Amino acid sequence: MFLGTYxxxxxxxxxxxxxxxxxxxxxxxxxxxKGQDHSLAVYTHEEFAERVRRLTExxxxxxxxxxxxxxxxxxxxxxxxxxQGRITLSAEHRRYxxxxxxxxxxxxxxxxxxxxxxxxxxYSTESEQSFSDAFDESLGGIL
Numbered sequence: 001m002f003l004g005t006y007x008x009x010x011x012x013x014x015x016x017x018x019x020x021x022x023x024x025x026x027x028x029x030x031x032x033x034k035g036q037d038h039s040l041a042v043y044t045h046e047e048f049a050e051r052v053r054r055l056t057e058x059x060x061x062x063x064x065x066x067x068x069x070x071x072x073x074x075x076x077x078x079x080x081x082x083x084q085g086r087i088t089l090s091a092e093h094r095r096y097x098x099x100x101x102x103x104x105x106x107x108x109x110x111x112x113x114x115x116x117x118x119x120x121x122x123y124s125t126e127s128e129q130s131f132s133d134a135f136d137e138s139l140g141g142i143l
Contacts, residue, residue, distance in 0.1 A: 002107030007117065010103050014094055015086040018042075019105060022112060023085045032093060034075040035113055037123060040089065040097050042112040048076075089114070 006019045018026060031048040035041035043051070055072070058065035075096075079087040089099065097116055104120040106113045115123070 001109060002112050003109070004107045006105040008103065008105060009101050010089070010094075010099055014089045014091065015082075016089055016103065016105075016114065017084060017086045018081065018112070020085065022107070023081060026081055029078060029080045030087060032077045032079055032087065032089065033072060034093065034096050038097055038116075038119060040093055040099075040114040041108075042087075042114065044111075047110055 002022055002025070004019070004021070008017045008019070010016050025044060026042075028045055031043045031045065033041045033043065033048075052072075055065070055069055058069075060066045060069070075092075077090050077093065081087060093099075097114060098119065099114070099116055102117040104115040104117050106115065106120070
């Protein structure tokens with residue numbers, strides 16, 4: 001389980017040091033993919049394989065499913081953590097997520113998200129009320 005918010009720096013070579021508390025779970029390698037809201041998603045091999053299994057059950061005759069599968073396959077990169085717990089983010093991934101030196105790494109329960117720090121600040125502020133509302137409604141069975 002991945003929890004918490006961290007603010008590591010991206011170096012000039014596109015390397016990002018992942019939080020130490022995540023490294024054991026990621027020691028078998030990771031799959032880095034374009035995520036939602038112009039963030040990057042980092043999955044363990046097992047979690048990514050499970051998501052792919054569920055996706056491939058969708059009919060490729062469905063244009064939305066077909067497009068998503070294509071984009072996921074084309075936009076995913078396999079990485080191994082180096083001895084310092086770093087992964088190298090591709091130029092395309094850095095462009096997609098508008099990543100420069102300052103990034104935010106969030107635990108998103110079953111995977112990790114990597115955000116541009118300013119984009120995360122905006123998103124976090126904008127979504128605070130909906131989080132509060134969902135939490136309040138959870139007693140009624142929403143969550």
